[in-house]
Amino acid sequence: xxxxxxxxxxxxxxxxxxxxxxxxxxxxxxxxxxxxxxxxxxxxxxxxxxxxxxxxxxxxxxxxxxxxxxxxxxxxxxxxxxxxxxxxxxxxxxxxxxxxxxxxxxxxxxxxxxxxxxxxxxxxxxxxxxxxxxxxxxxxxxxxxxxxxxxxxxxxxxxxx
Amino acid sequence: xxxxxxxxxxxxxxxxxxxxxxxxxxxxxxxxxxxxxxxxxxxxxxxxxxxxxxxxxxxxxxxxxxxxxxxxxxxxxxxxxxxxxxxxxxxxxxxxxxxxxxxxxxxxxxxxxxxxxxxxxxxxxxxxxxxxxxxxxxxxxxxxxxxxxxxxxxxxxxxxxxxxxxxxxxxxxxxxxxxxxxxxxxxxxxxxxxxxxxxxxxxxxxxxxxxxxxxxxxxxxxxxxxxxxxxxxxxxxxxxxxxxxxxxxxxxxxxxxxxxxxxxxxxxxxxxxxxxxxxxxxxxxxxxxxxxxxxxxxxxxxxxxxxxxxxxxxxxxxxxxxxxxxxxxxxxxxxxxxxxxxxxxxxxxxxxxxxxxxxxxxxxxxxxxxxxxxxxxxxxxxxxxxxxxxxxxxxxxxxxxxxxxxxxxxxxxxxxxxxxxxxxxxxxxxxxxxxxxxxxxxxxxxxxxxxxxxxxxxxxxxxxxxxxxxxxxxxxxxxxxxxxxxxxxxxxxxxxxxxxxxxxxxxxxxxxxxxxxxxxxxxxxxxxxxxxxxxxxxxxxxxxxxxxxxxxxxxxxxxxxxxxxxxxxxxxxxxxxxxxxxxxxxxxxxxxxxxxxxxxxxxxxxxxxxxxxxxxxxxxxxxxxxxxxxxxxxxxxxxxxxxxxxxxxxxxxxxxxxxxxxxxxxxxxxxxxxxxxxxxxx
Numbered sequence: 001x002x003x004x005x006x007x008x009x010x011x012x013x014x015x016x017x018x019x020x021x022x023x024x025x026x027x028x029x030x031x032x033x034x035x036x037x038x039x040x041x042x043x044x045x046x047x048x049x050x051x052x053x054x055x056x057x058x059x060x061x062x063x064x065x066x067x068x069x070x071x072x073x074x075x076x077x078x079x080x081x082x083x084x085x086x087x088x089x090x091x092x093x094x095x096x097x098x099x100x101x102x103x104x105x106x107x108x109x110x111x112x113x114x115x116x117x118x119x120x121x122x123x124x125x126x127x128x129x130x131x132x133x134x135x136x137x138x139x140x141x142x143x144x145x146x147x148x149x150x151x152x153x154x155x156x157x158x159x160x161x
Numbered sequence: 162x163x164x165x166x167x168x169x170x171x172x173x174x175x176x177x178x179x180x181x182x183x184x185x186x187x188x189x190x191x192x193x194x195x196x197x198x199x200x201x202x203x204x205x206x207x208x209x210x211x212x213x214x215x216x217x218x219x220x221x222x223x224x225x226x227x228x229x230x231x232x233x234x235x236x237x238x239x240x241x242x243x244x245x246x247x248x249x250x251x252x253x254x255x256x257x258x259x260x261x262x263x264x265x266x267x268x269x270x271x272x273x274x275x276x277x278x279x280x281x282x283x284x285x286x287x288x289x290x291x292x293x294x295x296x297x298x299x300x301x302x303x304x305x306x307x308x309x310x311x312x313x314x315x316x317x318x319x320x321x322x323x324x325x326x327x328x329x330x331x332x333x334x335x336x337x338x339x340x341x342x343x344x345x346x347x348x349x350x351x352x353x354x355x356x357x358x359x360x361x362x363x364x365x366x367x368x369x370x371x372x373x374x375x376x377x378x379x380x381x382x383x384x385x386x387x388x389x390x391x392x393x394x395x396x397x398x399x400x401x402x403x404x405x406x407x408x409x410x411x412x413x414x415x416x417x418x419x420x421x422x423x424x425x426x427x428x429x430x431x432x433x434x435x436x437x438x439x440x441x442x443x444x445x446x447x448x449x450x451x452x453x454x455x456x457x458x459x460x461x462x463x464x465x466x467x468x469x470x471x472x473x474x475x476x477x478x479x480x481x482x483x484x485x486x487x488x489x490x491x492x493x494x495x496x497x498x499x500x501x502x503x504x505x506x507x508x509x510x511x512x513x514x515x516x517x518x519x520x521x522x523x524x525x526x527x528x529x530x531x532x533x534x535x536x537x538x539x540x541x542x543x544x545x546x547x548x549x550x551x552x553x554x555x556x557x558x559x560x561x562x563x564x565x566x567x568x569x570x571x572x573x574x575x576x577x578x579x580x581x582x583x584x585x586x587x588x589x590x591x592x593x594x595x596x597x598x599x600x601x602x603x604x605x606x607x608x609x610x611x612x613x614x615x616x617x618x619x620x621x622x623x624x625x626x627x628x629x630x631x632x633x634x635x636x637x638x639x640x641x642x643x644x645x646x647x648x649x650x651x652x653x654x655x656x657x658x659x660x661x662x663x664x665x666x667x668x669x670x671x672x673x674x675x676x677x678x679x680x681x682x683x684x685x686x687x688x689x690x691x692x693x694x695x696x697x698x699x700x701x702x703x704x705x706x707x708x709x710x711x712x713x714x715x716x717x718x719x720x721x722x723x724x725x726x727x728x729x730x731x732x733x734x735x736x737x738x739x740x741x742x743x744x745x746x747x748x749x750x751x752x753x754x755x756x757x758x759x760x761x762x763x764x765x766x767x768x769x770x771x772x773x774x775x776x777x778x779x780x781x782x783x784x785x786x787x788x789x790x791x792x793x794x795x796x797x798x799x800x801x802x803x804x805x806x807x808x809x810x811x812x813x814x815x816x817x818x819x820x821x822x823x824x825x826x827x828x829x830x831x832x833x834x835x836x837x838x839x840x841x842x843x
Contacts, residue, residue, distance in 0.1 A: 013842045015835065028231045031260025039266045039275050040842050042282065043257075044834055045232070046826055047758075050776075051810030059832055064839040080809035081694065081714065081778045090814070122265075 012066035012132035014041045014125075017056055018113075019049045019084070022073035025115035030122055037122040038129040041069065048072065050083030054094040057108065058101075067107045067132035069124070074112040084112070106135060163194035163288050166222040167280060168213055169258075170204035170229035176263040177202075179272040185228065185258075188277045192284050196220060205235050213239065214246035224252045224287045228280045230259040249292035251757065251825060256283040274841050285837035289829040293757035296803045300386040301485040302748045305330065307378060307687075310338020311730060312490035312722025312737040314360050319741035321369040325748060328371045328482060329364065330378055330392055333421075335439035336361045338492050339723075342422065342539055344546035344553075346730060347595040348626035354438060354548060361440040375445050379479070381691055384781075384804040385717030386485045386753045394478040398446035398454070399432075403470035406434075406442030410462035410471065418450050424540040426558055427550040432462045432471075437548060446471075486717050486744045489701060490737060491687060493723035495537050496574040496581060496677040532645060532652055533559040535672045537573075538592055545599045555603045557671045560650065564607065564670030567600055568654045569593045569635075570642050571613040574677035581677050582698060587727040589675035590617050594627050596673060597635035610636045610667055612656050620729070638665055645672060678727045692780075693718055700726050711739045716807075719743050758825035759806035760813060764798035766820035773799050773812035773821050781805035782812060782821075 018024050024045050030037065046052060049072025057068045070091060078084040088110075095105045109128045113121050167189040171177035186200040197220045203209050204227055216222060225248065227239050232255040240250035258276040266272045304320050306313045309331030317327045329336070341361075343353035364370050373392055380391040399410075414430035422435035429435075432446045446454065446462070453460045453473055463471040534557045536544075547553035557564050571593050574581030590613070597609045616637075618624045631637055640657040647653075654667040680699035681687070688695040693713040694702035701720050704712040711719050719740035722733040747753075760773075764787060774782045785800045799821065801812075810823035819828065 007843060011843045013839065015838055024231075025233065028233060028257075028260040031231070031264040034264055036267065037265055039262075039268075039271045042275075042278060042838055043261060044282075044831060046810065046831070047823065048809040048811060051814055051823065051826060053814045053828070053831075056831060056835060059835045060838065063835055080807060080811065083778070083809050083811050086776060086811055086814070 008133060010133060010137060012040055012129060012135075012137075013064055014067045014069060014129060014132060015060040015063075015065045016041050016043045016069040016071065016125075017046060017049075017052045018043055018069075019051075019072040019079075020045050020047055021079040022077065022115050023049075023071040023113045023121065026113045026117050026121045029115065030118035033118050035118055035122045037125045040129045041125050048078065048080050048083035049087035050078075050080065050085075052087055052090075054090060054098075057098070058103070061103055061107075061138060064138070066135070066138040067109065067128060069109045069111070069128060071111050071113045071121075071124070074114055077114060104135065104138070107132060107138060164196045164221060164223045165192075165194045165284060165287060166197040166199070166216050166220065166225045167192075167195055167284065168199045168201065168204050168216075168225065168227045168229075169276075169280070170209070170227065171200065171202045172204075172229065172259055172263075173202065176229070176259050176276075179263045179266060179269050180258060180276045181269060181273040182228075182276075184273050185276045185280060189226075189228075189280050189284065192281060194288060195284060197222060204229050205238055210238070210242045213242050217243060217246040217248050222248065224248075224254075224290060226254055226256055226280060226283045226287060228256040228258045228276065228283075231255070231257050231261075251293040252287065252290050254283050254287050254290065256280040271843050274843060278838070278840060278842075281840070282834045282837040286830045286834040289827065289833050291824065291827075293824055295757050296755040296759075298386055298753040298755055298804050300748070300751065300753050301388075301483045302326065303328070303482070303484050304744050304748075305378075305388070305390055305482070305484040305487045306490060307487065308338065308490035308492055308722070308724070309333075309336035309364075309372070309374070310490060310492045310722065311340040311357065311360075312492065312724075312733045313338070313488070314364055315734045315737035316488045316490060316721050316741045316744075317364055317370050318360065318367070319738050320744060321367045323741070323745050324369070325745065326369050326371075328373060328484070330373045330376050330390075332375070332377050333435060334375045334397070334433075334443070334445045335435045335441070336364060336372065336374065337436070337439070339494075339539070340730060341436065341438075342424075342542055342546075344542045344549065345595065345599060347591045348620070348622040350595070350598070352547075354546070358438045358440070361438070365440045372441060373480070374441055374443070376480075378687075378690060381487070383483075384802065385715075386747070387804060388484045388487060388717065390482055390484055390487075392480045392482065394480060395445075396448065396475040396477050397443065398448070398451075398471060398473055398475050399444055400470040400472055400475075401441070401443055403468045404443045405468055406444075407467065409465045409467065411444050413461050413465045415459065415461060416450065416452060418447065423543050423550050424537075426540060426543055446473075486719065486747055487691065488719045488721055488737075488740045488744065489687070489691065489693070489713065489724055490721040490740075491681050491684065491724040493678045493727070494681055495539055496679045497682070532647060532672070533557075534564075534652060534670065535645060535674060537674050537676045538589070538596065541596050541599075541673045545596070545603065553603070555600055562650075562670065563604055565604070566608045566610070566651075566667065566669045567597075567671045567673060568642075568652075568667050568669040569596060569609060569611045569673045569675065570654075571611060571675045572677075573674040574679075575675075576614060582679060584698070584727065585617060586675075586678040587617070588678065588729045591620070591623055591626065591729065593673075593675045594618075594630035594635070597630050598633055601633050601635065608636070609634065610638055610654075610669075612638050612640055612642050612654075614639075614641065620731075640665065678723065680724060684724065691715065691718055693720075700724065711736055711743055717747065755803055756808065758808045758823070759803055760801045760808070760810065760821050760823050762799045762801055763820040763822070764800070766818050767798040768818045768820070769797040769799075770817050771799070772815040772817060776811045776815045778809065778811065779805045779807055781807075 186198040190198040303326045376394045417428035419425040420429035543549040575586040640659040642656040684699040721737040813823040
């Protein structure tokens with residue numbers, strides 16, 4: 001304890017999707033050890049990193065998240081034997097699709113954090129918050145609809161109404 | 162419209178110091194659907210829980226959020242309280258504002274904002290929580306014990322004494338395992354057979370224990386409480402019920418082969434019991450050697466058999482039996498191929514795969530250039546055993562001479578990942594000390610040397626035992642042996658004493674290797690048959706190394722003894738009794754309750770891509786045909802077996818048509834939680 005929280009001009013919003021066996025417990029340990037990390041993160045507890053749907057990330061960005069963290073048990077440690085391997089494979093393939101989609105993949109952090117790695121959790125959060133702070137606000141969904149044709153349709157719809 | 166209650170806990174000062182709980186409660190009260198808020202000092206205390214129950218009853222709440230500590234701490238507490246108050250327990254969620262907020266952020270303003278946000282996300286989420294009912298599963302109160310060594314015997318006896326029906330499946334013709342081979346046990350020098358054989362007989366005579374000797378588990382299906390095992394009873398060619406164990410047949414059998422039980426030191430007949438005290442005392446015919454079975458010659462055993470119990474036409478028999486729990490106690494072997502490093506000679510049966518008579522004939526039989534008198538620990542046990550091939554006199558295998566100088570080499574294959582395994586085999590220090598004592602007791606003028614790396618004698622009375630071995634004349638030399646060579650009828654042991662920094666040469670009559678303890682050769686196949694995890698050496702993995710040391714990674718399958726890791730006899734027995742206690746705990750109820758947080762398929766939406774079937778780590782999803790009311794095939798769909806599903810949700814993510822949902826973590830719930838995100842972050 002003791003680190004005074006410094007408020008910057010821009011505070012990134014970060015969403016974390018974590019597995020309940022490893023990373024969530026690791027974050028619990030950070031709490032019981034009274035560690036200190038940046039408060040910009042909101043965590044969603046899921047049973048396994050294999051449950052993390054890439055669409056959750058898109059939804060988070062849509063909701064104004066500036067960065068997304070995905071974390072689960074280390075390879076070989078999955079409570080469900082192989083869930084984190086699916087998460088890893090999904091992440092590697094989906095990153096490219098995210099890139100194509102226009103989401104800066106620098107804003108997606110993937111890391112293995114075990115239930116004992118409270119220090120790693122705080123380090124990942126602090127480093128990623130700092131990184132996203134430098135990247136700035138996520139611009140993708142500033143305008144709700146950027147597709148000109150869709151905008152045209154909406155306009156038409158509004159006019160007729 | 163939801164009627165949600167929010168209960169913000171101050172946790173004494175733990176939360177209240179950095180979170181303005183009153184402010185959080187006020188903010189939550191303004192949220193859509195929230196009809197009741199509380200801000201209390203200790204929600205988990207008895208008055209706090211009473212308040213929680215009272216609010217549910219009086220306000221008719223249909224969902225509750227407790228903003229407090231981690232769900233690992235008190236989720237169960239509040240869910241039970243809700244159940245007592247008549248609310249479905251799965252309509253209670255915890256927002257973690259202690260471990261994830263108040264304890265990690267020092268600033269009260271920041272903590273309050275984050276707590277509000279975390280609670281609000283939960284409020285949005287709980288609107289989509291469905292009331293769930295726990296599943297009631299049937300339970301077969303019968304246990305299967307794999308392996309009839311000391312671990313299996315102990316577990317079976319403990320269970321049977323508590324009134325559980327137990328079946329033991331043993332691969333060899335007799336119970337006993339490796340412990341039956343030992344002459345005496347450390348650190349008390351108890352005779353192993355004297356303490357082992359009464360237990361074997363007790364197993365045999367117990368009305369609740371069924372022994373399937375000379376049988377193997379072929380297939381296992383089902384799940385905790387409801388396993389179905391396919392057991393292959395190998396053909397013994399002897400009718401169990403008729404055989405009296407008189408011994409006429411094995412005394413008259415004119416053919417012989419190396420005895421597996423005696424580690425190939427002597428021969429046994431083709432129709433045999435492994436050792437005189439075998440249980441059951443029913444001989445088996447080795448069908449890879451018997452000339453009657455192979456080429457229809459001989460048949461002497463059938464002629465001499467009084468009760469006419471020999472049947473050469475017998476076939477393997479398949480038995481299908483239902484079990485509720487399984488104890489795996491398949492034991493260990495000594496590292497089989499380490500002899501080559503030391504120039505030792507092995508009887509062919511020690512090669513990993515059992516050979517046919519024809520293959521065996523093709524192997525070289527001569528021991529030219531090989532060191533017959535280099536033996537392993539278990540072989541020494543047989544030499545020292547009163548019931549062994551030499552009747553308890555220690556005589557070396559090559560010429561039967563009593564060895565005057567014996568060198569014991571510790572850590573052969575252990576603690577060396579280049580030549581063997583990385584781990585310490587744990588028991589070798591102790592049994593080497595025991596061997597020196599047994600040798601000194603049998604050969605008073607003999608000289609014994611022990612080459613060791615370190616002495617690891619952690620155990621009750623173990624260090625004292627090592628000291629006693631040294632007092633009784635064993636010469637301990639700290640150092641490794643570089644090579645063994647033949648010198649006349651002796652073996653020249655070239656070693657080093659690292660404490661004095663000198664080379665040590667010993668001309669030994671016999672060398673005993675304390676070879677590493679490794680899992681049974683087929684342990685990986687066994688693990689795959691059972692569907693349990695195993696480590697890189699082939700030892701079966703426990704669920705948790707500290708807190709769940711006897712549970713395997715699959716529910717209802719427990720691990721006992723050296724199949725899980727290197728162990729001595731007291732540890733094995735303790736672990737076997739622990740598995741029995743676990744099984745009794747499982748069998749203490751008439752039905753099993755299963756957590757309802759498992760996957761459910763919307764079979765109408767399912768479009769048969771079978772991705773879920775592929776990804777499921779527990780093989781819990783199967784393909785079923787849906788029929789219309791006339792019984793005609795309508796469509797295919799996936800179906801989840803609630804007994805097997807562990808609730809990981811991998812299928813939910815993989816499902817393309819979004820027709821499979823993990824209860825408690827549905828897409829709706831997670832999306833609702835994400836949608837609530839996006840307000841002030843600090």
